[in-house]
Amino acid sequence: MAHAAVYSLKWAMMELADMSAFQKYYSDDVDIVWPDADLDSFLEATKLLPSYNLVDDAASERRVKDAAQQLQDLIESHVSDLLLRLSDHQSESYSFDDYTGFTFSFSQQLSQLKQELSSFLTALNSTEQQQLNKSSSDYSSLGKQQDLVGLDEQIKVLKEWIQQPESSLRVKTVAGMTGIGKTTLVKHVYSDPNVVDGFQTRLFVHVGPRYNKLEEIMLLVLNQLGVVFPTSDELLHKNKDYLRNQLWEALSGQKYLIVLDDLWTNTKVWHSIEFRGFPRNEKGSRIIITSQIQTIDHFWFLSKRITPLPLLNDDDSWKLLHHTAFSSGYKCSSELVKIGKKIARNCQGLPAAIIQVGENLRGKLVQEWKTLSENEDPLIITRNDDTPLSKALYFSYMMLPQYLKVFFLYMGVFPKEYVISRSMLIKLWVSEGFFNLLSEDLPGDYLDKLICQNIVLIQKKASVSNETTKNCSLHFTFRSLCVNEAKSEKIFHVVKKYIDCMPEKMRSQHRLCIHNNVVLAFREVHEWMESVPNIRSLLCFGPKQQYPIVLPLCFRLLKILDALGVRFYEFPHQVFSLIQLRYLSITFDGELPNSISKLSNLEVLIFGRHHNIKSSKNGPAYLPIGIWKLRKLRQLYCKGFDLPAPPSSDGSHPVLENLVTLSGVSVHSCTMKVLSRIPMLKRVAVQIESAHDSLETFSFFSQFTSLYQKFESFKCIVVNPNLGPHIVHCIPNFPVNIKKITLSGCGFPWKKIEVLSALQNLKVLKLRWYAFCGPIWKISGAQFPSLKFLLLEDLDIEQLEFEDRGMRSMQKVIFRHCYKLKSLPENLKFISLVEVDDCNLSFMNKMRRWRSMLGFEAKISSSITPR
Structure with a gap:
């Protein structure tokens, strides 16, 4: 994939071009001159890369990609050499000849890449539309080969809507991934005799990706009605109002049913179809859209317009x-x-x-x-497979915007049926260098766009709203395409069997994904892996092994090491030579060495242990003082360890200026001395494991209120049930802008929840095992003004009460494992979604009766395990 390689190089070049980060490390007699003209002209050329690459020009694409990767290797090797010298206090050994040799090689290779890129862009621009037309015609045959099974409920809902004249909803979209049966279902409904008899005009219009403007769609409909117009863009633009008038004249006097099949466009065009393109004649006319693209707006008034098709059971x-x-x-x-x-x-x-x-x-x-x-998969999906399904899946991949393709392919690094955490995926994307930024909002938007394209499946939605997902996955068909395409494009290589480790298979790969840690036990595998020096990422996804396995760590350009699934007796000191490491996830029973300070580029540190070792009776266990030298650190997960007080004896005042997440620590990390040196902190997860951690109040949290105005999330878990009841007696004043609070094991009485209910910006409240205790919780109308999501899990609550005006902003409530719960207020009918999971049987039956009597529109799901 030339596009991904070029943009990966682009970020590497921009990082090196920011010489302010390196200037102080060069000798005074070395005059650093970055070839700005070359850089600027290259970055301008990358902007010309098209949004869609549908050209099968493998030779020119390969030349561009190879040239880009060679240049990236040169840049990152140069940076690695420099940083190693700096870490060993040998900056004086970096000579003028070293620098001039690098700039000469850089200029030569950049010139070669620009030539290849220019040739590639010419090929793209000349043949892209022809390839789009050809691929679209191949793809359109898929729907003809499907049978209709398991969609009885969707058919029923669609027919009822079509035949319901009083419904004001005029347009519905049937959405779902490639091959799920959208066209088959709609054709079945469209051809139903009762539907046929109900409309004066019926049109089934195949749109496809070639037509993505409202006027083009109107023209297709008019042509099918027998009205022919010229199709040039200029004439279409001039005749937009005329087209609309003609369409209104043809349809306004009739009750019509129009199917717009296979629409590849955005929400704006859908709304135009609804409100501007087609006449609203109040005769019960209907428009059905089938589309792989699904809007990520899931507000209740939009969700009614979408009929998502599920996968079969x-x-x-x-x-x-x-x-x-x-x-x-x-x-x-x-x-x-x-x-x-x-x-x-x-x-x-x-x-x-x-x-x-x-x-x-x-x-x-x-x-x-x-x-x-x-077999692992019942089908293998590749770009060269001639089956209708492979063509359709590959077409869906090709239709992705260029900037999304590498993000999609990267998701193939995970094993089959792996539940992918949104937060983990975003950390990996950022650490890979796909984004030259510290904010995680933009990568999250990219994941949402992949979900919107229905090539990534939602496994679990986020708490605050349905607009984002917490966990996701790939269907095996798209994952098969990912793995084969990524292997061909040298994006990553999956190692599952001994034969996968052969040098000819790993050669030129930048990422190795270990899906079977057993292969690491072979000496030959280590030798073969060591012969691939330019590995950027080493991802070990298990399965976890009982005994330690030696992991080769000889990759000097490595940026990501995810080794949570590999067992170490002690910290592998080879890691300290991986000077470009940005992401380190590792599991071992021991303490983190102070030499961790050598990893100055580290942005994510996840430090786990095989055994849940309790804190010492003599006090907490601390991370090494060198942790304060990791100035780029953004995420720190260190269960059972605390941040030490920052050093001050040497006169320095270290600051973790980029740290936004601190998880797994105890209250001993929440002192003013520590927190005052973490100015950007937004999320904290505290664990209370021993009597040393147990405080009568959350007095430590007063520090948060005074220090952080943009604090977002606080989580406190009491993990040791032997600490006794009522471990903490008072809830502190939280920062006013806090959005999410999760509590477990605290043992508060319900009357103490008033402190939380007054928080104006609190959107998510999760109360798990013994967070609050008592039979009744009463909520007044003035409480929780912004709360959208409430979870009550493993509590002894028997009755929940709130006034009519209460919790009007609530979108979702979940009751889970609340076996004493007997009654809920009728006000629940104002809440969009209520879920009850594994509660007592009589309560479940009552909920079903309420849903029937009160006309609940909420979905109530249950998994009852009587106890």
Whole structure:
């Protein structure tokens, strides 16, 4: 992927160009002159890269990518050499010849890259539209091959809306990932005899990605109505109002049903279709849109306009596979049923994948079924596969904006069915250098856009609103495409078997993803890995091993080391030579060495232990004093350890000026001396493990109120139940702008919650095991003015009461494992979503009756385990 390589180089160049960070380390007699003209002209050239790259020009793309990666290797090797000298106090050894040699090589290689880039851009601009047309026609055939299974509820809802004349909702969108059956479902409804009889005019218009403007869509509809217009952009622009008038004249007197199939455009065009493009004749006309793209706006008035199609459950998956594989008179033996159900389950509910697998199995022997059932994936998706599903999936990938492609491909580093944490993914993206910024808001937006494109699946939504996701995953089909495309493009290489470690397979790769830590036990594997010097990321995702495994750490350009799944007896000191390391996630039983200060580029430090070692009876365990030298540190997770007081004896005043998250510490890290040196802190998670940590009040938290105006999140967990009841008796005054509070094990009485309920900006409140105790919680109307999400889990509460005016801003309430809960107020009908999980049976039955009697629009889900 030339685009990803060029932009990765772009960030490396911009980082090195900021010479203010390095100027002081050079000898006074070295005059540093950065080739600004070359840099500026290169950055201007990168802006010309198109939004969509649909050109299969592998040769020119490969030349651009190789040139970009070679230049990036040169830059980062130069930086690595410099930083190693600095860390060893040998800056005087950096000579003028070293610098001039680097700038000469840099200028030569940049010139070569600019030539390749210019040639590549010419190829893109000349053939992109032709490729778009060709790929679009290939893709459009997918919907013809799907059967309709498991969508009875969606069909029912769509038909009821179509046939309900009093409904003011005129446009609905059927959305979902490629191959899920959007077109099949809508065609079924469109052709239903009752629907046919209900409309004077019916049109089924295939739009596709070529048409993404309102006037183009109107023109398609008019052409299908028999009205022909010229199609040049100039004429379309001039005749926009005329087109709209013609469309209104043709349709305003009729009750019409129009299907706009396969729309690849944004929310703005959807709204234009609703309010400006098509006549509102109050006759019960309907417009149905099918689209892979789904708006990320999920407010209640917009969610009613969208019908998302779900993946099939296991029973429906087997039903569809059975129907496909045995449709030609073949008999399904009892032996094949068990095997077939496993294969169907491995298809992860995607109808198009199930159908293709069923066709592949038609007439095959039992042994062939067994072999397929044991494969990691029932299908392999590549760009060169000629099946309709592979074409459609690859087309969806090609239609991503260029800047999103590398983010999508990167998600293939995780193993199959891996639940990907949003926060972890964003940390990795930023540490990889995909963003030259400290804020995490923009990377989060990119993940939301991938979800909006329906190529990334939501596993768990965030608490505050439905606009973001907390955990996500890839369907196996898109993951297969990711892995194969990324391997081809040298973005990353997955190591799962011994054969994956062969030098010819790892050569020129920048990232290694270990999905089976056992392979690290082979001596040959270490030798082969050491022969790949330019590795930037080493990601070890397990499974975790019981015994320690030696991990080769010889990669001088390494930026990311995720080794939580690898067991170490002690901290591996080879890490200290990885001077460019930005992200370190490691597990070992011991203390962090003071030499951690050598990793001056470290931005994320996650330090875990195999055993949950309690704090010493003599007091807390502290991180080394060298932690204060990690000025770039943004995220620190160190369960069971505390930040030491910053050094002052040498006259220095170290500041962790970029640290925004501090997690796993005790109250001993929350002193004024410590917190005053962390000015940007926004999120803190405190654990109380011993009597030394237990305080009668949260007196330590008064420091937060005086220091931080933009503090966002506080979490306190009492992890030792033997500390006794009522560990803390008083809730402090929290910072006024705090948005999220999570408490567990504190043992507060409910009357103390008034301090929390007065917080004007609090949006999320999570009360877990024994956070508050008592049978009744009463909420007045003036409390919790901004609260949107409330979780009550493992509490002994029996009754919740609040006034009619109370909690009007609430969007979601979850009751989980509250086995004494007996009643809830009728005011719950004002809350969009109520979930009850594993509570007592009588309470669950009451909730179902309430939903029926009060007309709850809220979804009530349950997983009842009577106790």
